[in-house]
Amino acid sequence: EVQLVESGGxxxxxxxxxxxxxxASGFTFSNYAMTWVRQAPGKGLEWxxxxxxxxxxxxxxxxxxxxxxxSRDNSENTLYLQMNSLRAEDxxxxxxxxxxxxxxxCKSPGKNWLDPWGQGTLVTVSS
Amino acid sequence: EIVLTQSPGTLSLxxxxxxxxSCRASQTASSSYLAWYQQKPGQAPRLLIYGASSRATGxxxxxxxxxxxxxxxxxxxxxxxxxxxxxxxxxxxxxPWTFGQGTKVEIK
Numbered sequence: 007e008v009q010l011v012e013s014g015g016x017x018x019x020x021x022x023x024x025x026x027x028x029x030a031s032g033f034t035f036s037n038y039a040m041t042w043v044r045q046a047p048g049k050g051l052e053w054x055x056x057x058x059x060x061x062x063x064x065x066x067x068x069x070x071x072x073x074x075x076x077s078r079d080n081s082e083n084t085l086y087l088q089m090n091s092l093r094a095e096d097x098x099x100x101x102x103x104x105x106x107x108x109x110x111x112c113k114s115p116g117k118n119w120l121d122p123w124g125q126g127t128l129v130t131v132s133s
Numbered sequence: 134e135i136v137l138t139q140s141p142g143t144l145s146l147x148x149x150x151x152x153x154x155s156c157r158a159s160q161t162a163s164s165s166y167l168a169w170y171q172q173k174p175g176q177a178p179r180l181l182i183y184g185a186s187s188r189a190t191g192x193x194x195x196x197x198x199x200x201x202x203x204x205x206x207x208x209x210x211x212x213x214x215x216x217x218x219x220x221x222x223x224x225x226x227x228x229p230w231t232f233g234q235g236t237k238v239e240i241k
Contacts (some may be wrong), residue, residue: 041230045207051178051232065228088196101177104139108184119168119225121180125232 008032008039008122010102013054015127022131028085028102028124036080039105039115042087043123044098053085054106059113070096077109092131099126135160135224136194145241152209154236156222161202166226169198169207172235173218181220182207212238 014026028040039058055076056065064076075088085102105118112118138160139202165185170178176183180189182198185205195210209216216241222233 042233051223052171053230053232056228056230067229103194107182115228117166117225118179119180119181119183120170120223123177123179124215125177 008104010104010124012100012102012115012124012127013059015100015129017130017132018088018092018132019133020093023088023090024092024129026087026089026100026129028087030083030085030104031118033104035083036113038112039118040085041084041105041115041120042076043103043120044096044100044129044131045126046098049098051132054073054100054114057085057114059079059119063115069095094131097129097131099128101126107132134229135227135231137222137224137231137233138218139222139236141236142234143237143239145239146212147241148212148214149213152207152212152238153214154207154209154220154222154238156200156205156233157209158203158205158224165201165205166224167198167200167205167229168225170223170225171216171218171220178221207218209238 009031011029028030041052057076073091077086103120106121107118137155140155167185169182172178186198197208214234219237
């Protein structure tokens with residue numbers, strides 16, 4: 007069974023940093039691109055960042071570019087999101103998701119739907 | 134960036150009724166790279182439909198997706214009590230991957 011478990015969320019002051027982790031199991035982690043999606047309280051879903059299976063390619067939403075860094079450790083089956091210069095508007099539940107596709111090569115983030123999602127970790131940016 | 138607009142914002146229906154949700158893209162979504170997700174309160178989103186019309190594993194056949202180009206539809210043929218939730222469409226054909234704002238299906 008595919009499982010994704012996020013951790014690392016919490017309360018941080020504006021301008022602070024936080025690193026989120028997503029532990030993956032039940033599939034060959036390096037064969038799949040991965041992504042982060044966030045949801046502000048009572049709001050909709052916002053895509054944040056994605057990374058290819060080999061870590062060679064990364065993508066960011068304009069709202070986090072230059073402040074967030076996505077990475078992965080394929081030997082530890084773990085996805086990360088380093089968040090710096092945090093702002094109040096970054097307050098949200100952060101979900102990691104596996105980027106799936108029809109073929110056998112899902113390493114590139116392009117043309118991939120999100121399945122499954124982790125349970126999420128809450129990040130609160132407040133003084 | 135492809136902007137997705139979902140309508141209506143809220144759909145008030147009774148169990149057993151048919152639900153029709155719309156998702157319109159601001160530009161053509163490449164090769165129907167369009168997915169639908171269901172989210173219940175306090176839970177993570179769950180994939181329902183990918184490729185505009187393919188049901189994900191384990192999804193009941195009362196859920197169906199259709200459409201192409203810029204207009205897509207999610208249909209729930211007969212609403213079950215567990216189907217009352219928020220539904221999001223998402224395009225994954227080009228970065229940035231974008232979501233619609235969601236349609237809430239509530240009990241009338």
